[in-house]
Amino acid sequence: MTAQPRGAVGEWLAALRGAPEVSAGPAGTPGTVKFSAGAREALGDPRLRRDLHAAAASSRRRRAEATGELDDWEHLRAAGRAIKDHTLLNLDTYLEEVDRAVTEAGGSVHWARDAAEACDVITGLVTATGEVDVVEATSAVTREIALTEALAAAGIRAHETEPAALPGDASQEPGVGARRRLRELFRDAGVAISGADFVVADTGTIVVVESGGDGRMCGTLPATLITVTGIEKIVPTWSELEVFLQLLPRAGAGSRMTPYVSSWTGVTAGDGPAGFHLVLVDNGRTDALADEVGRAALRCIRCAACLDVCPVYERTGGDAYGPVHPGPIGAILTPQLRGVEGPLEASLPYASTLCGACADVCPVKIDIPAILVHLRGRVVESRRRRPVPTPEMAMMRSAAWALADSGRYEMALRQATRWARLLARGGRIRRLPGLLGKWTDARDLPAPPRETFRAWWAGGRRRWPARGARPPG
């Protein structure tokens, strides 16, 4: 058995906020569009397909070079995993440490149980400054809590910097004109909102790793800085940070170093922002943390390596995964953060061939296929409660019943192969009914031979079994 997180972080957070402990439940509104439907749209876009293919190819090449040149890459990965696991299992202690360190450095810490609370806190902080314009360095968590929309609803204009400055995504860098406009925005803004890649617990330091420099501008020019981040971003000390500053650029952009590594700690008189606020967001993370298998997803350092090697992402791009976390990591994060009941969330664990390429490159060794299979189990469990079983469930149950006994299995084998042969023409099946029709829409199925292997064996192995199944050579 794996150890449980020390104390229940959810309970601890609730106590800290003086609120009674209630389960926040699945965070946010469930996605209504299944992955397969979103994917179909993307598959029909030739330009997207070409761009994704080219980006994947060059990213894979660069990453292989950047990781291959280190003798201790595998040790770094193991260390990254161990540090993240240790921190997650002791998250209550480290969150307290962050709270203490940030406060001692002159900043304020705010706790948000879900997206709505996070948006309320941030909106309140901005309103208190009297500003109506803010600069927002968009990050996964600001998209996750739909911050821009919440600010707009409160009459605050959020000027977003370039979206999704994923380290792997150097092509997203703004041009000269756009950069000048951004610089002016930063100069004039009274409030900036940033994300965080790491929060160093013992010093209360925020670390942002980026290719474009927007995060650094957040920490220098505006009078008030609000950093919003998920509670899983913590590392204990700067010594552990060292490991991730090697892992992230090499796994992400395939570079030895990221152009901008910025850090800020509380406030310093006469230098940088006069007010600093850290908003720590749960939004489903403590639910994920309570799942012994699924919690490994919270190790993610957002390098995007899993996206670049994924055969599914390479064809669909990110939109089909929903608005926040794309790619294989999104397929295991989103259902954990939002629950597996919604059509999108229930389909995401199945948006993978389980080929394992993602697990091979993940710098913190998240076994994504294992978590996908685990979450598929949660999806099926949630469907077992339905009064009428789905056609798939009926099929899977009767298959399990037949396979549990060799007599039943042999009879099912005889029946199924006989029916299948009736549907075949010239050794191939071109159209099947029901769920299997999804296969024959674009692929043939070989007709099962008259003799199964066991029949061949029992019949004294007199002649070579008929080919039957194979298309003519």
Add this chain to the structure above:
Amino acid sequence: MRVGLFITCFNDALFPRTGAAVVTLLERLGHEVTFEPAQTCCGQLHWTTGYHREAAGLARRFAGLCERLLSENDLVVTPSASCAAMIRESYPRLLPDLAAAPRAGPAAASPDAPDGAAPSWRDSVYELSEFLVDVLGVTDVGASFPHRVTYHPTCHSLRALKVGDRPRRLLSAVRGIDLVELPAAEECCGFGGTFAMKNADVSVAIVADKIRHIRETAADVVCAVDNACLTHIGGALSRLRSGVRVMHLAEVLAETA
């Protein structure tokens, strides 16, 4: 050596020739092959689709059967990397206690068991190319196959079992073979079990690129160690009337002049 064959339900129904090829090949190499007809399925389909209660029942049944196979044979061999991976890599997550049980009966080589630990019964289940190269120590099995062949390393053989270049070494030693490298060989074919139906459009988009690479090699035969993946690749090749055949490694290695 006495080898218990785990044929797998998929091969039993659809690819008896693969099983016959394993029998022919191993007997040619001087080994005895047994087949226990009580065997059905390892539970992989139910496990990967999320039906874990059903998978646990099937896995429990298979573990019991395997115990019997291992008491009567030196080891178990299967012509399916994904079923071998199910037993060796996924059973510990599905049935932790049962999966950890040490092997009863005569001990066999188990290169995967950690030092000091009693080898699990699961380590005595081998994929065919592992058995040939690691246990028997052969790469030249005396086969002859004068055709242009390309090899697709299936995901579970490559990333779960890590069979590496064992199948390629076996193919390279075949007389008369014209073995050509498949471009982007290590990329998935898009099968993924029920993925091929649940996400049929993406699955077809992935296999379309695999087919393109296969055609670039001008090979007559695509070879792999998993018939499930070959059914997917072969199904697309057949729909396109490409004239390219798919063959399991065992069938190529069973061919003689």
